[in-house]
Amino acid sequence: MPPLTVQPRNAGTEGLRRQNTAAVLRSLREHGASSRAELAQHTGLAKATVGVIVAGLEAAGVVVEEDVRSGTRGRPGRPLTLRGERHVGLGLELNVDYVSAVVLDLGGTVLAGDTRPATGPDALGGLVRDVVGEHLPGREVVGTTLAVPALVRGDDRTVAWAPNLDVAGRDLAATVSGLVPGGAVQVSNDANCAAYAEAHHGAARGARHALYLTGTVGIGAGILQHGELVRGGAGFAGEVGHVPVGDPAAACGCGRRGCWEASVGLHAMLAAVGMPELDTPLRSAEAVAARALDDAGVRAGLERVGHDLGLGIAMLSSILDPEVVVLGGYFAALGDLVLAPARRTLDERLASPAQVRPDLRASTLGIGAAALGAAEQSLGPVFAGELDLTGQLPG
Amino acid sequence: MPPLTVQPRNAGTEGLRRQNTAAVLRSLREHGASSRAELAQHTGLAKATVGVIVAGLEAAGVVVEEDVRSGTRGRPGRPLTLRGERHVGLGLELNVDYVSAVVLDLGGTVLAGDTRPATGPDALGGLVRDVVGEHLPGREVVGTTLAVPALVRGDDRTVAWAPNLDVAGRDLAATVSGLVPGGAVQVSNDANCAAYAEAHHGAARGARHALYLTGTVGIGAGILQHGELVRGGAGFAGEVGHVPVGDPAAACGCGRRGCWEASVGLHAMLAAVGMPELDTPLRSAEAVAARALDDAGVRAGLERVGHDLGLGIAMLSSILDPEVVVLGGYFAALGDLVLAPARRTLDERLASPAQVRPDLRASTLGIGAAALGAAEQSLGPVFAGELDLTGQLPG
DNA sequence: GACTTTAGTTCGAGTGTCGTACTAAATAGG
DNA sequence: CCTATTTAGTACGACACTCGAACTAAAGTC
Incomplete structure (x- = not known):
């Protein structure tokens, strides 16, 4: 598969489309399965526009149509859902005495996750192989985030200081890049990741x-x-x-x-x-x-x-x-x-x-919070309109 | 003059224009006088697009052309500057023992300002009349912000608690609306305003x-x-x-x-x-x-x-x-x-x-920091692309 | 005075959104 | 069973915007 690339330009009409596509994706994540008409309401876009955007997302395999739900008056809507059969975010955690990994799909469903006792970054490779390997066929990893109990620099790659972990000064993002299938890789503080997880899936939702x-x-x-x-x-x-x-x-x-x-x-x-x-x-x-x-x-x-x-x-x-x-x-x-x-x-x-x-x-969320939040952070660019999933050919 | 209204919709191509117009305005504020070619470089927009946007801003009186600067090779650029002869932000401060007012134009120039000892909000009316009155002909007040040493609610209008000022529970924004010429009115905490001022004009620039x-x-x-x-x-x-x-x-x-x-x-x-x-x-x-x-x-x-x-x-x-x-x-x-x-x-x-x-x-910035920051906050929506100055007829 | 260099405009192509009109698919009621 | 009603989704044309290329404009250079 060709690598997903971040699109920085927002000036043209394509950027507008990316923004509106992201708005549709956010609405789907927030409100769950919705018909095109409901999406139009929630996003404020015209019905016609939503139709075009959804068509693109369907072609890319990001969105699928569910069974028609009837019972109300009028023609029933065809509910669309985000159960991303193609795109997932990967979250890893490297902690003092354990490593952890989570595969999260666009709909917010945890497809796989594992935590195992370990000390040191060497255990990450095996964990990633085991957790990701069996869940990857047909899917694409949008991005990977590694959570560490350390001061992570603003570049989201290097560790400035880690009192309990021997990773200070290392470009951990580069290390991780060699272990994961693709997409952008970043490093993040574990408390930040956990906060993000609680806000999206836990007590702070x-x-x-x-x-x-x-x-x-x-x-x-x-x-x-x-x-x-x-x-x-x-x-x-x-x-x-x-x-x-x-x-x-x-x-x-x-x-x-x-x-x-x-x-x-x-x-x-x-x-x-x-x-x-x-x-x-x-x-x-x-x-x-x-x-x-x-x-x-x-x-x-x-x-x-x-x-x-x-x-x-x-x-x-x-x-x-x-x-x-x-x-x-x-x-x-x-x-x-x-x-x-x-x-x-x-x-x-x-x-x-x-x-x-x-x-x-x-x-x-317990001990898996940081890895889950890391995975959610990996998906962030999709919902922010910074990453275009539509340009990909359907699998 | 018709009232300036905030445009919330960003979905259509008009929203795109507002965003790009704001980018041009930000570039002008940051880099000072620039030719259209320089603006195109800084914003990443095409030369043609910048030309259209600048034409609109010129018609609205937001931007003016300065004298040609030559000396370099090639055709000299015609520098554009933000010395807003039409649009200003108004900043007020109501403090324990003084009131203060600042008129700030889009280019960041303080057109007028005054601080006088006073206790209580009654003094604001006279101050506004004096400071704004003589500087207003031909200009339009984009918005007004009142800084107060108080806990201001998230609605940017009402005061929840003020230990040293008898304004608790009051909708100060409504009070101020009656005193100022036009535009949106909001209330803001004085330390927040001062921080904003230092970041734009002072020690934290x-x-x-x-x-x-x-x-x-x-x-x-x-x-x-x-x-x-x-x-x-x-x-x-x-x-x-x-x-x-x-x-x-x-x-x-x-x-x-x-x-x-x-x-x-x-x-x-x-x-x-x-x-x-x-x-x-x-x-x-x-x-x-x-x-x-x-x-x-x-x-x-x-x-x-x-x-x-x-x-x-x-x-x-x-x-x-x-x-x-x-x-x-x-x-x-x-x-x-x-x-x-x-x-x-x-x-x-x-x-x-x-x-x-x-x-x-x-x-x-001294004692005028809060009022200056309040004025700068009033101009914020212009540079954020939330307020469209172009729709106005030229004066 | 021709050449070079840079600035700015014109124009047509491409993309996107929107509203309206239209078709599709269900329920409600006789 | 058939028609009216209601809601969903699509087709299409109008409009807005950005962009690149070609073009014109205005300076300095040789």
Whole structure:
């Protein structure tokens, strides 16, 4: 297959068509199966225009007609759906102790996904072969995104700093390019990816301004404004772990005291409840949650962690004013054990009387959030009108 | 004159023209006077297209031809410039102890501006009459923006909360609409407006990711990402005054301790140097700066304030990763007396080794920043292609 | 004074959207 | 069962816009 290429020019009428095609695709993703008439309503385009656009998408295999649904008056519409039998986005995650991969189609369906314990980028090759290999015939990979727990530069390719992973300075995008079938490859921060996933498929669905916090040994944040990730000038936005809102006496791995993650990071939480660390953050948290059922001391420890968590969220909320705050990582496994006290602290702490309290929710996506969000990011250019699927010959 | 109306539809070819017209206008603003050939280069449009677009802009009086500049080989270009003899943006500011107004033309030239002491919105009417009245003949006001030190809702019209101003709950946009000649009216937070002004005309020019901090009795922030204001879900983003990074012992007006503004707000600064408050924050700061020249105690006090300022900026920088941080309000008057210690603290405190230190700069716009930024915001829709100036008949 | 170089316009081709008129396919009601 | 009604989708012509090529215009260069 010829490689998909990003079309930068938007000045001519072809760019207009790309924009309108993307609007149709967005409408299909948002509203699900729709007839041409419904698409015309939702997008504001004329019926005739929608007809032409849909014809192109059908020819490219992006859109298929489903069975006619009748029952209403008048001629029944022929519902179109995005079950992309041809185009998928690939999401990978390289983390400290596991690698993960997700194949996502244009309709938002996860076609395949796997997570396996591993250390180091070498495991990615095999995982990609296994997960993608058997699902690829007849499909085309629109793009690949690799999520890593690291500071990723604004070029979306290179890692500037990774405290727990030996990838600093490497052009990871180039490495990944050799492993995947085709399409654009980019690298992205894992918290950013997870935030994106929660906004599209998880607890923050429907919110245009959201904050995602991942709790592991450190604390990372993904910030969404108008549905788009806030990256900052160098791409490093969201580094909230060492914000000084924790217990001023708590020593942090960074050498200072009072860092947030020294009070609410995994190790601090385990110390607060007096329990040992297990092989993964998730399993540690699950053990704590189980013990909390009949141990008041554990519940009290989590209460304190939840309070400190709320302090930091209050601070971030007054700066960023999110509608929803999603808690991922080990926080999700503890659920209301930490969310409830965090909510109470948040209520007390909001800076001004008029401030709106953001909705605190536990992540619903679990450990696969980052890879899913990475896959969703790979599909982003399609829905933004930056990538033209129509130019391809039908398979 | 008929009212200018915002054109929402972008689907048709007219929308395409609006987009390309806006691209030409942006290029003119960015690069200054340019020939049609240069415009074609910068925008990527065909020469023929630029010719048509420019003809429309000339007919509408938005663009004028300057004298031919020769000297190079070949036929000399006829430079076009944006010195908008017809269209201006109006910026107003209603603050605790003064009101301000600015008339800004499309080329970025301030045609008129005035600031006068006043308390309450009643003074706005007279100011607008005086400032706009004498500069309006033949011109058209594209839009008006009112800057207020308050939490402005996402509707850009109503005030949710204003600690120092009796405007809470009011639809200020409706009030202002009665005072100004025409065009859309919106209300905006003063720190956001000032941030916008610094990015277009001041210390943050050229930076796409910037943070503006205004120091008066309280501390407010304006956040720019990709040149656009970060507003948050309800419009309340940037409320940084009560972030708990100050001296934990310092009591704040909000009832808690440790708030940032309790350590770096105007009153805290004056207490640190042992000097009295004068009639305005600016004058107070100027007196302190003068005294600092030969009073080591004052310098030591400012050193401490600068340190606490740096702590908060470090925190905000790790969250938002700005390229530039601009300090306005009373901070600007103190200059390096607080900026130098803030820079030192910032260098120490940056969360990770790879983090980029943002450039700390004093505001260059002074007290008129908010009104200027408000005026610039009024012109925003023109350069974004949301407002069509071409449909108007030439005056 | 012919040549070269660059600026700007004219013109026709190509692409796209839109509204109207038309055909298609279902239900509702006698 | 047949007709009227209602809604979906298509065909077609009008209109708007961009683009490249050819052309004209206006300077400097040799």
